[in-house]
Amino acid sequence: MAEKTYSGFVAIVGKPNVGKSTLLNNLLGVKVAPISPRPQTTRKRLRGILTEGRRQIVFVDTPGLHKPMDALGEFMDQEVYEALADVNAVVWVVDLRHPPTPEDELVARALKPLVGKVPILLVGNKLDAAKYPEEAMKAYHELLPEAEPRMLSALDERQVAELKADLLALMPEGPFFYPEDYAKSDQTFGEWVAEILREEAMKRLWHEVPYAVATKVEEVAERENGVLYIKAILYVERPSQKAIVIGEGGRKIKEIGQATRKQLEALLGKKVYLDLEVKVYPDWRKDPEALRELGYRSSVG
Ligand SMILES: Nc1nc2c(ncn2[C@@H]2O[C@H](COP(=O)(O)OP(=O)(O)OP(=O)(O)O)[C@@H](O)[C@H]2O)c(=O)[nH]1
Structure with missing residues (x-):
């Protein structure tokens, strides 16, 4: 409980x-x-x-x-x-x-x-x-x-x-506004956003695809109209996985993007514009350089 x-x-x-x-x-x-x-x-x-x-x-x-x-x-x-x-x-x-x-x-x-x-x-x-x-x-x-x-x-x-x-x-009873470990961790804001995106993607993908997904935030910018602009990449290992992540008529990626945006907006209390792209990074899970680049600092092997 x-x-x-x-x-x-x-x-x-x-x-x-x-x-x-x-x-x-x-x-x-x-x-x-x-x-x-x-x-x-x-x-x-x-x-x-x-x-x-x-x-x-x-x-x-x-x-x-x-x-x-x-x-x-x-x-x-x-x-x-x-x-x-x-x-x-x-x-x-x-x-x-x-x-x-x-x-x-x-x-x-x-x-x-x-x-x-x-x-x-x-x-x-x-x-x-x-x-x-x-x-x-x-x-x-x-x-x-x-x-x-x-x-x-x-x-x-x-x-x-x-x-x-x-x-x-x-403080009154209620859920945390920020993840418990958010403030304590040494995560950058980009890494934190990338994790939320990965979570929302994994929830909506089946079979082996979720584990082939890596996420990275390339840009965060505060826009004049108060909107937080975020450019993020969702990496998969093979073109076939890319097709699955994008989905028919782009439906799947749209769903992932919307859920991520909603969660971020709720946590941050502000409007978010999420610019999301799917890219193939062949066999990134086996590539130490790729792992480092994607933020998996020490977990090679
Ligand atoms: N002696 C003493 N100095 C303090 C204390 N609290 C703060 N100061 C000093 O008061 C000065 C102003 O402190 P700040 O914390 O910058 O004050 P502030 O209210 O945030 O200032 P603004 O950002 O200008 O609004 C600093 O030199 C602090 O070191 C205290 O309890 N005792």
């Missing part, structure tokens, strides 16, 4: 230089690879994935709250609210070395509509370097009394671990 999993989104917000990146990096620890350039949407930018046991947090950035001064003009910007409204928790970071500034007030105002909808954790950071942390914290808390205050240093492992545990506990 499958064990229950818990997963959700957490936004880390706050004015510049308060320590958001430091905190995020230390929450993620060594296990997680930052995935910044890939899954970008206009509303949210993924900053990292944390998976611990059966719990997963996808940390997101909220463009618009990053530089609150810029957001002043369009303060009621619906997009900011929408981006924040569907996260499972907000971490609002402030700098305890100083009292609040107008920029902090702007962040507080932007968060106000979320009160009662999403837990807001007010993290007073740089506790190690603050002279009057209690006073500062009190002033920040007054900007948004509904937020749950805590003081820490993003550089303190134990304090960050406590915050991490609390955030993980806030």
Whole structure:
């Protein structure tokens, strides 16, 4: 029986230089690879994935709250609210070395509509370097009394671990957004995509054909319209297999391509254009060079 999993989104917000990146990096620890350039949407930018046991947090950035001064003009910007409204928790970071500034007030105002909808954790950071942390914290808390205050240093492992545990506990039940080993593996994004393509191809092929299939991603490009363009090759060993993979009227390859695209779009949360080609690579399974080229680094023989 499958064990229950818990997963959700957490936004880390706050004015510049308060320590958001430091905190995020230390929450993620060594296990997680930052995935910044890939899954970008206009509303949210993924900053990292944390998976611990059966719990997963996808940390997101909220463009618009990053530089609150810029957001002043369009303060009621619906997009900011929408981006924040569907996260499972907000971490609002402030700098305890100083009292609040107008920029902090702007962040507080932007968060106000979320009160009662999403837990807001007010993290007073740089506790190690603050002279009057209690006073500062009190002033920040007054900007948004509904937020749950805590003081820490993003550089303190134990304090960050406590915050991490609390955030993980806030995640609702649900399937992981990313494969469990995704963030931990040293796979490149292309290798990860190639594996998903191979999985979808194998599901739809019979007899010896599935094992003759290898996949490779040749190009990944972020298009201006927000679509992720992916060029991938599906290799087989013989022309007869190529015909099977393509299928009558190209039906089989279309099916494989669509399933792959759908899975990628669901995992990445963005539109994908998959440019898929079938090529014959004679006896690639017996060719050490081919194996290396196709990413089977050590599994010759
Ligand atoms: N003493 C101390 N310094 C910290 C702490 N957390 C972060 N810093 C320092 O504060 C500075 C800003 O940290 P960042 O993590 O870059 O801040 P940020 O909020 O991500 O900044 P932006 O990317 O400009 O929004 C860096 O020099 C950090 O080393 C802390 O807990 N204690």
